[in-house]
Amino acid sequence: MTHKSRLLAMGGVIVVAALTGALLLMWKPAIAPVNPPAPASFDTRTKLAGARVVALGDCIVCHTAKGGKPFAGGLPLATPFGTIYATNITPDVETGIGSWSLEAFTRAVRYGVARDGHLLYPAFPYIHFTRMSDRDIAAAYAYLMTREPVNATTPANELIFPLNFRPLLAFWNVLFLHPGEQVAGASKDAEWNRGKLLVDGLGHCASCHSPLNMIGGEKSAHAFDGGIVDGWEAPALNALGAAPKPWTQEQLVTYLRSGRASEHGAAAGPMLPVTRDLATVPEEDVQAIATYILSIQKPQPAVAGVSSNAAAQGEKSPEAQRGALLFAASCAQCHGPAAPMQSIGERPTLAFSTAINAETPRNAAQMILSGNGWHGEDSMNYMPSFSEIYSDQQIADLVSYIRATYSQRGEWKDVEETVVKVRKENNAR
Numbered sequence: 397m398t399h400k401s402r403l404l405a406m407g408g409v410i411v412v413a414a415l416t417g418a419l420l421l422m423w424k425p426a427i428a429p430v431n432p433p434a435p436a437s438f439d440t441r442t443k444l445a446g447a448r449v450v451a452l453g454d455c456i457v458c459h460t461a462k463g464g465k466p467f468a469g470g471l472p473l474a475t476p477f478g479t480i481y482a483t484n485i486t487p488d489v490e491t492g493i494g495s496w497s498l499e500a501f502t503r504a505v506r507y508g509v510a511r512d513g514h515l516l517y518p519a520f521p522y523i524h525f526t527r528m529s530d531r532d533i534a535a536a537y538a539y540l541m542t543r544e545p546v547n548a549t550t551p552a553n554e555l556i557f558p559l560n561f562r563p564l565l566a567f568w569n570v571l572f573l574h575p576g577e578q579v580a581g582a583s584k585d586a587e588w589n590r591g592k593l594l595v596d597g598l599g600h601c602a603s604c605h606s607p608l609n610m611i612g613g614e615k616s617a618h619a620f621d622g623g624i625v626d627g628w629e630a631p632a633l634n635a636l637g638a639a640p641k642p643w644t645q646e647q648l649v650t651y652l653r654s655g656r657a658s659e660h661g662a663a664a665g666p667m668l669p670v671t672r673d674l675a676t677v678p679e680e681d682v683q684a685i686a687t688y689i690l691s692i693q694k695p696q697p698a699v700a701g702v703s704s705n706a707a708a709q710g711e712k713s714p715e716a717q718r719g720a721l722l723f724a725a726s727c728a729q730c731h732g733p734a735a736p737m738q739s740i741g742e743r744p745t746l747a748f749s750t751a752i753n754a755e756t757p758r759n760a761a762q763m764i765l766s767g768n769g770w771h772g773e774d775s776m777n778y779m780p781s782f783s784e785i786y787s788d789q790q791i792a793d794l795v796s797y798i799r800a801t802y803s804q805r806g807e808w809k810d811v812e813e814t815v816v817k818v819r820k821e822n823n824a825r
Contacts, residue, residue, distance in 0.1 A: 414794050418764045420455055424513040427503065429495035432487050432545075438538040443745025446539025449532045451596045451673040452681060453525070455540075457666075458482050468492075470545035473519045474626060474825060477612065479554035480519045488545040498735050501537045502530070506575055508565070515565040517553070518572070518612065527578040527597035572613045587680075594681060601689075604630040604666065620692060627821045628665035629759050631750055633689050638696035640804070648686040653679065661749045662777045665759075711802055713807065719797025722790055726782065727798075757808040761815045765822060771797040785824070788815045 406640060445571075451458065461470035469484035482671045487494040493501065493511070501513035508522035516522065521634050558564060578597055580589040595601045604625045606614045615621075622632035636643040642657040651657035656673035663671045672684055712720070723731075730737045731746055753758035767781035782791065792812035799808055810815075 401716050410653045416566035424509045427511050428515040432494040433541055435542040442535050442538045444445035448677050449536040450539050451676045454670055457484050457669045465546045467546040469550045475511050477559045480517050480553050481551045483550050484548050486546040488542050488547050491547050491549050498537050502533050505533050515562045521603045521635045523573050524597050524600035526575045529782045551576045574581050580674035587684045587687050591684035594685050595688050605633045625666045626763050634692050635696050637693045649682050652682050659744050659748050667752050687706040715802040722794045723797055751789040752803050757811050761818045764791050791815045
């Protein structure tokens with residue numbers, strides 16, 4: 397055999413080995429279906445523990461479509477790569493997880509593999525859920541298997557090529573999935589360790605509050621630096637000390653359990669349903685979450701003061717001047733200094749608002765465009781949408797006025813462009 401022939405043969409062996417390894421990496425066996433376990437087969441204590449786990453994991457938030465039945469899936473999740481629809485996790489045999497054994501459920505939670513062997517998209521945060529304990533996974537399984545079965549087929553995902561080819565997720569998992577239960581920090585107390593487990597694992601907070609790289613993986617070096625979810629900015633969780641009024645443990649717990657904080661404002665967008673779930677779990681869980689979050693704060697650069705914001709000194713831009721008229725017409729009744737919501741309801745001034753003091757005008761624009769829906773008796777977070785009332789320019793003027801009047805930070809640039817972009821994103825959903 398010539399030298400060239402040997403090289404070609406070696407190259408062929410390497411190619412075959414690489415292809416074989418890739419196929420083994422991408423292929424996952426199916427787990428045999430089972431008959432749906434009888435609800436009576438799960439004891440009450442386990443089901444109650446499961447309700448707590450499912451609430452902490454926000455499962456109902458992602459797996460319930462607008463106007464749909466709980467856990468029946470169908471909610472569209474917008475990603476930079478297209479739309480993924482949340483799956484049905486009720487115990488329906490045909491369209492849900494009724495035929496899944498605990499083994500199959502555990503594999504999905506830990507490794508992102510469905511019962512039939514296909515790989516799940518990481519919109520399902522298995523890279524965080526993998527840190528859950530066996531007991532918590534079993535409890536969640538018991539709770540979900542005792543929900544009402546709903547026959548509801550999930551719409552087909554709408555992803556760009558080649559990301560719609562699921563086997564490629566195996567290579568993504570090599571980079572970002574690190575299986576195994578979380579190990580407690582020996583130098584930390586029980587509350588801190590519980591908080592870390594909930595924030596990094598079951599609560600998967602980094603999924604929303606961290607920036608993503610070009611292939612949709614969390615930038616580990618920038619964990620909790622903030623991200624974008626459903627058109628809203630998820631603020632940096634490691635910069636709470638840089639707020640106009642630095643967050644305290646008490647305020648953070650109150651916010652996470654009620655959706656409101658006395659010196660910060662109200663939850664909106666994707667965060668509001670999270671707070672509704674956290675209101676149902678024991679307060680000790682939320683205390684632990686707050687303890688851990690406040691322990692990861694980073695030193696922040698000094699915030700520019702009033703002197704950097706010419707508009708705040710009375711030199712209001714033409715946009716802000718026009719916005720003042722709109723504010724008086726539509727906003728002052730609730731947000732003006734003499735508004736009953738503030739003078740009687742003790743709601744915080746907009747000067748403390750995270751959205752108004754943010755680096756970009758996205759959330760301020762989103763709040764005015766989308767509002768905060770009516771939630772029956774719990775109407776304190778309600779704010780009407782102005783998307784059908786005001787034009788993009790008018791909303792931009794209003795945003796500019798609020799920033800100039802209530803924030804001590806510099807004025808925002810390209811406000812109208814942001815409003816146009818946010819409205820377009822909202823209409824596409």
